[in-house]
Amino acid sequence: MSDVLSLIVAKYNYWLYVILMMIGLYGMIAKNNLVKKIVGMNIFQTAIILFYVSIGYKTDATIPILKNAHDAHGAAIHAADYINPLTSCLMLTAIVVSVATFGYAMALAVRIYQRYQTLEEDELRMRLSEE
Amino acid sequence: MRVIAFIVVCLTGALLLYGTSEFPDWGDPKSPASLHVSNYYIEKTYEDTHAPNFVTAVVTDYRGFDTMFETAVIFTAGLGCFLLLRDFRGKKEHYYRHIPTGVILHIKDEKKSLTVGKEFGYMDKEWVPPDLINKTVCRILIPFIQIYALYVVAHGDFSPGGGFQGGVIFGSSLILLAISYDLKTLVKRIKERLLGIFAAVGVLIYAGTGALCLVMGGNFLDYGKLAPLFPGYEDHIRTLGMLVVEIGVGIAVMAVMTIIYINIVSEGRHDEGL
Amino acid sequence: MHWPIDIIVLTFVIFCAIAAISVKDLLGTAILFGAYSFLMCLLWTVMGAVDVAFTEASVGAGVSTVFFVAAIFRTSRRTKD
Numbered sequence: 001m002s003d004v005l006s007l008i009v010a011k012y013n014y015w016l017y018v019i020l021m022m023i024g025l026y027g028m029i030a031k032n033n034l035v036k037k038i039v040g041m042n043i044f045q046t047a048i049i050l051f052y053v054s055i056g057y058k059t060d061a062t063i064p065i066l067k068n069a070h071d072a073h074g075a076a077i078h079a080a081d082y083i084n085p086l087t088s089c090l091m092l093t094a095i096v097v098s099v100a101t102f103g104y105a106m107a108l109a110v111r112i113y114q115r116y117q118t119l120e121e122d123e124l125r126m127r128l129s130e131e
Numbered sequence: 132m133r134v135i136a137f138i139v140v141c142l143t144g145a146l147l148l149y150g151t152s153e154f155p156d157w158g159d160p161k162s163p164a165s166l167h168v169s170n171y172y173i174e175k176t177y178e179d180t181h182a183p184n185f186v187t188a189v190v191t192d193y194r195g196f197d198t199m200f201e202t203a204v205i206f207t208a209g210l211g212c213f214l215l216l217r218d219f220r221g222k223k224e225h226y227y228r229h230i231p232t233g234v235i236l237h238i239k240d241e242k243k244s245l246t247v248g249k250e251f252g253y254m255d256k257e258w259v260p261p262d263l264i265n266k267t268v269c270r271i272l273i274p275f276i277q278i279y280a281l282y283v284v285a286h287g288d289f290s291p292g293g294g295f296q297g298g299v300i301f302g303s304s305l306i307l308l309a310i311s312y313d314l315k316t317l318v319k320r321i322k323e324r325l326l327g328i329f330a331a332v333g334v335l336i337y338a339g340t341g342a343l344c345l346v347m348g349g350n351f352l353d354y355g356k357l358a359p360l361f362p363g364y365e366d367h368i369r370t371l372g373m374l375v376v377e378i379g380v381g382i383a384v385m386a387v388m389t390i391i392y393i394n395i396v397s398e399g400r401h402d403e404g405l
Numbered sequence: 406m407h408w409p410i411d412i413i414v415l416t417f418v419i420f421c422a423i424a425a426i427s428v429k430d431l432l433g434t435a436i437l438f439g440a441y442s443f444l445m446c447l448l449w450t451v452m453g454a455v456d457v458a459f460t461e462a463s464v465g466a467g468v469s470t471v472f473f474v475a476a477i478f479r480t481s482r483r484t485k486d
Contacts, residue, residue, distance in 0.1 A: 007152060014151040016415045020422060022144040027426035030136035033484040035477065036426055039438060043422050046445055046465075053454045058165060059158035063453050064173070065290065066183035077177070079170040080160045085185040086169040088454045092190055093201045095457065096295055099464045100208035103391040106476040107212040110395060113480040120485060186456045291455040299463045306471055388468055396475040405478055 013054060020047040034112065034119045038105045045098045049091045056084030064088065180369040182288040190293070191373045195352040199337050202380050206334050209387030213327075218399035227251045255313065255403035269311035276304040284381045288370055294377030298384030305389045314397055314404035323393075323401065326386045333383025337376050344372075410451055418444045429484055431477045439470040 008015060024047055027040025064085040066077070113119055116127050155162035172189055182188040190198055227236040230250050284297030309317040341352040349356030354372030358365050396404040421444060425437040442465025449458040 010156065011151060011154065013157050013411070013415075014154060015148060016419065018144055018147045018151065020419060021147070022140045023419070023422045023426070025143065026136060026140045029139070030133050031426060032486045033431075035431055035473075035480075036434070036484065036486075039434060040426055042438070042469075043425070043441070046442070046461075049457070050445060050448065053449055053452060053457055054157065055162070055164050056169075056454065057158050057452045058160045061160070061453065063291075063455050064185040065455075066177055066185070077174050079165075079173045082173050082185070083453045084165045084169045085172055085189055087164065088186045088457050089189040089194060090197075091454075091457050092186070092293075092295070092460055093197055095460050095464060096201050097204055099469060100205050100387075102469055103388075103395075103472050104208045104211050106472050107215050107391070107395055110398060110476055110479050111215055114398065119480055184456075291459045293456065296456075296459050296463050299460075299468055303463070303467050303471075306468070310471075392468075392471065392475060395472060396478065398479055405475060 014051075017047060017051045017054070020050070023047075032121045034109050034121065038102065038109070041105075042098060042102055045094070049094055049098075052087050052091050052094075056087035058083050180373070181367050182370050182373065184288055184290065186291075187287045187293050187373065187377075191287075191376050192354065192369060195341075195376065198376070198380065199334075199341070199352070202334050202337055202383050205384055205387050206330055209330055209390045212391045212394050216394045216399035221400055222402065226254050226256060228254045257403070265311050269307055273304050273308055276307070277301055280304065280381075284377055285374070287377050288373060294380030295384055297377075298381035299388060301381070301385040302388030302392075305385070306392050309392070309396075310405055314393065315402065317389075318393070318401050321389070323390075326390050329386035330383050330390065333379045333381070333386065336379030336382070340372060340375055340379070407451075411448075414444055414448050414451070418448070429486070431482050431484055432474070435470055435473040435477065438473060439466050442466045442469065 021044055024040050024042075024044030027043060028037050031037055031040065058080065061081055061083045064082050109119060112124070116124055118124060118127070159165075172185060172193065176182065176185050176188045180188050180192055182192075224237065224239045227238065227247055228234070228251065229236070230252055235254070236251070280297045280301035282297075283292040283300060284294055287293035287297070305317060305321065308320075340354075344353045344356050345351055347356045347359065354369045357372060358368045361368060361371065364371060393401060393404075418441060421437055421441040425434050425441060428434050428437065442461060446458045446462040446466065449455075449461065
């Protein structure tokens with residue numbers, strides 16, 4: 001039992017990220033309203049981005065912008081002084097794609113409401129089976 | 132249904148947690164993600180490209196293909212919203228308000244265009260009285276927001292920022308105009324055709340820079356080969372290429388954010404909104 | 406990085422996420438969603454990824470909330486679950 005506890009204390013941040021991902025996944029599966037499903041999808045996406053960005057963090061390191069840019073021609077740059085820029089740049093593309101998907105999903109929700117006058121999934125299924 | 136969903140979610144969570152027990156500790160500089168390629172990016176970026184911001188240099192120069200297709204994704208989302216929602220027929224019933232007395236005319240089934248006198252004003256169905264403080268403050272604030280957006284795009288190499296962030300801020304300033312006045316003001320100032328052209332021109336600038344590098348004899352998006360076109364800029368040519376590409380991204384993103392907002396809030400009819 | 410800041414902000418983030426998918430009024434969901442985005446942006450700033458935080462602040466707490474409110478203006482505002 002004590003080694004499980006020490007495991008939780010050492011890796012508490014991964015546990016919290018997994019809990020956040022599962023909240024988003026539950027919202028996508030179990031909720032009836034279409035807009036709540038879209039919100040759950042976005043929570044899931046931002047939790048994954050949080051997980052990736054936290055991998056690139058290094059203790060006692062600074063932001064990935066070069067200090068003293070003008071006289072860095074001769075000075076050596078130590079890689080341990082700056083946090084990892086690679087994970088940040090991959091996640092920039094992920095955020096852009098997530099906002100594009102969110103806007104398009106909202107447009108689809110407005111169109112479904114125009115056609116069927118409801119956004120609840122069980123009522124939608126009833127009206128679809130009546131046609 | 133909820134019980135099944137809860138059990139599935141707990142099982143998936145437990146499996147993921149079992150997988151994280153082998154991960155490296157948080158903040159470890161020797162973790163495998165921070166060892167091989169990212170060390171090269173940190174140590175050699177200033178020598179190769181003269182850009183102090185490592186993230187912008189990686190995003191627009193070393194991994195420029197990803198950003199080009201990300202701009203194409205944004206353009207496709209704007210195009211999809213336009214195709215899904217745009218309704219060219221317009222509404223059938225119109226409301227007019229007599230300004231001196233406040234009497235409202237409700238005209239159903241207007242087949243030809245109606246000319247009204249100068250005392251009548253066109254109004255939306257959800258009309259609110261004009262708010263002087265709101266309009267004046269937003270009118271003063273919008274040019275400053277736009278200058279800030281241009282600053283963010285231009286300083287992407289030196290401070291946090293870049294093409295995408297500046298484009299979103301510029302698009303937000305146009306949405307602020309639509310919210311504080313009304314949607315017809317925005318549609319009259321910036322026509323829909325111009326927004327569509329801007330969205331396409333942004334992607335074209337990005338791909339065109341890559342094609343220009345091909346024409347000058349290098350690989351696609353190899354900015355170093357553009358040096359003969361700009362004499363005197365030999366060691367900063369890659370920063371110049373990055374700036375041109377970011378301007379393209381900013382223009383495309385600004386147009387697409389405005390297109391998506393206008394189409395969602397008016398259900399495609401472009402006449403009344405929030 | 407200071408671990409108390411990390412734990413407190415992460416706890417708020419989890420509360421916001423649980424509340425955003427449980428509230429029955431969709432306008433409340435929109436506001437909670439904007440707050441969730443802003444707290445994520447804080448977390449990323451504390452971890453040092455400033456470009457990602459800038460993007461999330463302009464996109465999540467700006468444009469995304471506006472799209473959400475515009476969509477529920479045109480559809481219904483109450484939901485049954």
